Amino acid sequence: MKRDCLILGCVIVFGILAIQGSLLSFSSSEAFFYMNSVDYDKVFLFFIIPAHIFGIAWIDKYILYPLVIRIGNRRKSMLISCVWKWCFTFLFLCIWYSFLILLPTIKFPIRETPLFQIVENFPRYFMALLISANLATIFKHSKVPAVSSMAHFIAVLIPLIEMNGIRRALTLSGYGLHKFGFLYSWVYIKGNQVYPALLVIFALTIVYLFRISAKRDML
Amino acid sequence: MKIKVEHLTKKIRGTMVLEDINLEFSSGHIYGIVGKNGSGKTMLLRAIAGLIQPTDGKVLIDDQELNHRLTFPPDMGMIIEKPEFLNHLTGLENLKLLADIKHVVSVDEIRSYMEQFDLDPNSKKTMRKYSLGMKQKIAIIQAIMEKQQLLILDEPFNALDEATVEMLYEIFRGFRDEGRLLILTSHHAEDIEQLCDNVCFMENGKVKR
Numbered sequence: 469m470k471r472d473c474l475i476l477g478c479v480i481v482f483g484i485l486a487i488q489g490s491l492l493s494f495s496s497s498e499a500f501f502y503m504n505s506v507d508y509d510k511v512f513l514f515f516i517i518p519a520h521i522f523g524i525a526w527i528d529k530y531i532l533y534p535l536v537i538r539i540g541n542r543r544k545s546m547l548i549s550c551v552w553k554w555c556f557t558f559l560f561l562c563i564w565y566s567f568l569i570l571l572p573t574i575k576f577p578i579r580e581t582p583l584f585q586i587v588e589n590f591p592r593y594f595m596a597l598l599i600s601a602n603l604a605t606i607f608k609h610s611k612v613p614a615v616s617s618m619a620h621f622i623a624v625l626i627p628l629i630e631m632n633g634i635r636r637a638l639t640l641s642g643y644g645l646h647k648f649g650f651l652y653s654w655v656y657i658k659g660n661q662v663y664p665a666l667l668v669i670f671a672l673t674i675v676y677l678f679r680i681s682a683k684r685d686m687l
Numbered sequence: 688m689k690i691k692v693e694h695l696t697k698k699i700r701g702t703m704v705l706e707d708i709n710l711e712f713s714s715g716h717i718y719g720i721v722g723k724n725g726s727g728k729t730m731l732l733r734a735i736a737g738l739i740q741p742t743d744g745k746v747l748i749d750d751q752e753l754n755h756r757l758t759f760p761p762d763m764g765m766i767i768e769k770p771e772f773l774n775h776l777t778g779l780e781n782l783k784l785l786a787d788i789k790h791v792v793s794v795d796e797i798r799s800y801m802e803q804f805d806l807d808p809n810s811k812k813t814m815r816k817y818s819l820g821m822k823q824k825i826a827i828i829q830a831i832m833e834k835q836q837l838l839i840l841d842e843p844f845n846a847l848d849e850a851t852v853e854m855l856y857e858i859f860r861g862f863r864d865e866g867r868l869l870i871l872t873s874h875h876a877e878d879i880e881q882l883c884d885n886v887c888f889m890e891n892g893k894v895k896r
Contacts, residue, residue: 532771533767533771534785535788537738540758683740686733686738687738
């Protein structure tokens with residue numbers, strides 16, 4: 469009950485942030501500024517990631533031991549839960565993108581709407597959210613009870629720390645990170661090296677997930 | 688079905704929770720495990736159910752080692768500690784969700800189990816509003832509804848009224864006569880002694896007798 473209230477509270481806070489962010493984006497007077505505010509890392513950190521992780525937490529609620537023992541195999545049950553989460557991620561992003569595309573077409577002339585720019589970012593966001601879903605699951609299966617119980621919160625915190633803390637500090641201290649990222653900062657790097665990097669991180673999280681799922685104690 | 692527990696030891700974060708357990712269980716019997724809170728009863732059930740990996744020793748299910756050739760014992764129904772359900776669904780919806788994985792029990796059968804346990808299958812009440820006793824009944828139904836051959840039941844009589852406990856005694860005896868294997872725990876020795884053919888006592892992670 470307490471946990472449900474906490475999740476609900478977080479959703480309300482993030483919902484307010486999201487509405488505020490959407491209104492600010494929509495108030496842009498030109499399509500260019502609209503695009504900039506949509507592609508703004510704060511939108512990703514404070515709206516997209518928390519809302520997505522809330523969905524992941526909802527899916528995790530379904531993975532109870534009576535379900536796992538009926539599936540009969542830890543790896544299979546892990547794979548099923550991951551597939552649910554990846555499908556949810558795709559749907560979530562499609563809904564978000566349909567709003568992103570619809571909103572500017574209402575306000576700006578269609579030829580001014582930066583549709584290509586909006587769609588171009590879809591694969592980056594998609595990969596980043598898949599990694600985020602996998603990381604949340606890894607934390608959920610941690611042997612450390614504190615990490616396991618705060619898994620979804622940590623999954624929201626990591627991109628915040630990376631983008632607003634580590635990356636910003638490194639950039640300010642002169643280490644221009646224009647072509648290299650860590651986990652989530654790849655989303656905001658231009659160039660084709662982004663996709664293999666995100667794919668490698670995604671693959672590593674899957675391999676790690678399947679390794680821990682076979683040996684995990686269900687306490 | 689035959690279950691052999693051989694030199695089973697489990698350490699969690701440096702604490703010995705099970706120490707050199709050797710036990711055998713076979714179909715057509717009801718086994719009871721008695722012990723105080725923290726004696727290791729639940730952890731032993733978790734090990735037999737394949738939920739935890741032994742630090743040392745092994746659990747054999749019909750000569751197949753658990754956590755190697757088998758992930759979980761086949762055809763197992765279980766309750767471990769507090770019942771885990773989706774609080775935003777009704778009792779019937781929770782049971783249907785579980786039944787949908789194996790498709791061996793129909794909705795009508797689930798409804799009749801619920802009626803047998805004095806629960807209204809048409810109730811719109813979500814699990815969040817269920818009392819502890821009602822949740823326990825749903826937990827018992829999910830453990831037995833697919834006519835599982837192995838039942839691992841941790842404190843199955845918790846929060847139940849006397850009439851339901853008496854009914855469960857009869858149900859469990861019926862299962863034994865059908866040749867199923869039941870392993871139960873309780874910290875009330877009288878529950879176990881009335882019902883079980885074999886009883887073992889646990890203390891500090893060890894089997895005392």
